[in-house]
Amino acid sequence: MEIKLIQGDITEQEIDVIVNAANSSLMGGGGVDGAIHRRGGPAILEDCRRLRASHYGRGLPTGQAVATTAGDLPARWVVHTVGPVFSPAEDRSELLASCYRESLRVADELGASGAAFPAVSTGIYGWPMDDAARIAVGAVRATATRVAEVRFVLFSAHAYAAFERALGEAGSP
Numbered sequence: 001m002e003i004k005l006i007q008g009d010i011t012e013q014e015i016d017v018i019v020n021a022a023n024s025s026l027m028g029g030g031g032v033d034g035a036i037h038r039r040g041g042p043a044i045l046e047d048c049r050r051l052r053a054s055h056y057g058r059g060l061p062t063g064q065a066v067a068t069t070a071g072d073l074p075a076r077w078v079v080h081t082v083g084p085v086f087s088p089a090e091d092r093s094e095l096l097a098s099c100y101r102e103s104l105r106v107a108d109e110l111g112a113s114g115a116a117f118p119a120v121s122t123g124i125y126g127w128p129m130d131d132a133a134r135i136a137v138g139a140v141r142a143t144a145t146r147v148a149e150v151r152f153v154l155f156s157a158h159a160y161a162a163f164e165r166a167l168g169e170a171g172s173p
């Protein structure tokens with residue numbers, strides 16, 4: 001698997017799967033979730049509503065992932081995952097790693113050749129960037145998948161630098 005870093009807007013990525021840092025309601029929100037629904041149009045929310053009704057009446061649990069159409073985005077699917085809210089009192093890193101593993105599992109099931117990830121949980125959910133980057137890179141590297149390209153799409157130079165450091169620390173595949 002090839003891991004690429006991009007500084008930019010994930011909604012502009014041409015790739016099979018765009019991963020969304022959603023919340024368990026799947027009904028949209030701020031941050032990257034808001035941007036994906038805005039750019040992707042109402043078809044994404046329609047799919048999310050159907051999923052709520054059919055499978056996730058209580059919401060999508062933290063650490064899990066589910067796919068919808070990508071609507072008007074230049075992708076084939078959006079995979080929605082729910083990151084944990086950062087807690088200084090409790091180690092929730094396993095849940096954050098699970099977001100990456102489960103999103104890749106869903107992408108694999110779809111037959112996706114590439115998946116673009118934002119830095120899940122590092123915005124509204126408050127996860128410190130360097131730690132989140134290490135968890136993200138570690139989880140992706142440890143996942144067996146046919147997805148050939150994983151692209152981390154980082155909004156800020158600060159986030160990009162953190163992922164660059166994490167990739168360096170993780171060494172070669």
Ligand code: AR6
Pocket residue numbers: 008009010011021022023028029030031032033034035083118119120121122123124125126127153154155156159
């Ligand atoms: N492209 C790439 N990265 C982005 C973009 C974008 N267009 N917009 C923001 N980011 P956040 P969370 C970065 O808050 O912390 C929502 O309301 C951002 O700078 O989007 O997992 C959901 O509905 C940050 O580094 O997600 C949930 O309620 C990273 O994406 C809650 O926020 C994630 O920030 C989820 O919080």
